[in-house]
Structures are given as structure tokens and as C-alpha cells.
Amino acid sequence: MEKVIVLVYFGMLDALLASEELPEEYRDRCQDILCNDCDKKGTSRFHWLYHKCGFCGSYNTRVIKVESNSNCSTSS
Template sequence: MKECYHAHLQYMRVGQGLGIDYFHCMKCNCCLGLKSASHKCLEKGLEMNCPICCDDLFTSSATVRALPCGHYMHSSCFQAYTVGHYTCPICSKSLGDMAVYFGMLDALLAAEVLPEEYRDRHQDILCNDCDKKSASRFHWLYHKCRFCGSCNTRVIKTEATNPSCP
């Protein structure tokens, strides 16, 4: 039989109790494991529905996972979602360290030769990970952020030429 304790607001939670294996974050208004003491806090972050299954997170008895960006989803939904996605479904930030994946994309892009009519084209991009704008050489799929090295970007403008783009 699992141990339960009364959390703030009279909700029952599974665990040994506040201060033992959990603490209550007043800003998020949720009970988190002591290992999560340095979590990224979003005000009332759990008082929403899971972005995958749309069930309420706050009153759910299913395990909830905190994402690096501060959003939450059920652990089982996270497992199913990350089979084919690597970004938060709410804010589009990367869900983990993507350095190896982005390195593979860099190698693929370096080996690719664009048709002549596209070689001088450039695109303004917005990085979903660092929220900064920069310019990138034209490509149909991937654009590397100059600031953080992420390929988790979106095109905001396409230009025929841009001399400031490397």
C-alpha cells in the first residue's frame, strides 16, 4: 500500500509527506519532489490541462512530468509524444539536450549543395530555444541559430540576398 499525505488545499498526494520527499512551491501551487527544488517555475503551471490528452493536471492521480521550459504533461503522455517530437507542444522549446541531433543536422547541411538559384538567398529566423532573431542561409528544412547553435528555429522572413549572413 502506498503512503499518502495531505498537501496544501486539502488534496491527498502519494508519498511520505511535505519536507520528507516533497515540497510545495507556492508560485506553481504544486507539490514537487525534493530533487526538483531548482525547477523552472511557471505561476500556477499545474492549473491547466495536459497539452496531449487534455485531462486536468492539478487533480490528476497520474504521474506528471515537468518539462525544461516549465510546462507540464503526464509522464505517459510525454513518453508517447517524444517518440516523434522533440519540442514542447505549448512553447516549442527543445525538451532536452539536442546537441548530438543538431550536430548531425550540421553535417548533413554542410554536405548538401543547394541549386544555384537558392545559394544567395537568406532567411531571417527566430530561435525557439533562446528567443533571439538572426539571419541564416536559405534551406527548406533546417536553420541554425547564431546565438545558441540550436536548429529549433522558424523562418520569419526570406530575402534574395543578405551580405551580413555567414
């Protein structure tokens, strides 16, 4: 049951992020993240709160580095 609740929550976050438009100065920024669920490092587009792991789909991540570059290749 808990996994279903988490998946619904992550789906809501996906919808929220898809509908948000960041200010111009933040659109090309990337963040290196570490996933606390699968323990892998990846890259995510900039956001103030939410960073999705491109490997397992979890939002249980933390930012380890912020970059400002227009060639942001995310692992998601």
C-alpha cells in the same frame, strides 16, 4: 541525457548541411529567423527545412522573412 541527444542530433544536422549543395538559384538567399530556444532574431542561409540559430546553435527556429540578396551575413 536529453541535452546530449539534442547535441548529437544538431551535430548530425550540421554535417548534413555542410555536405549539401543547394541549386544555384537558392545559394544567395537568406532567411530571417526567430529562435524558439533563446528567443533571439538572426539571419540564416536559405534551406528548405533547417535553420541554425547563430546565437545558441539550436535548430529550433522558424523563418520570419525570406530575402534574396548576395550579401547574406549570417549570425552564425
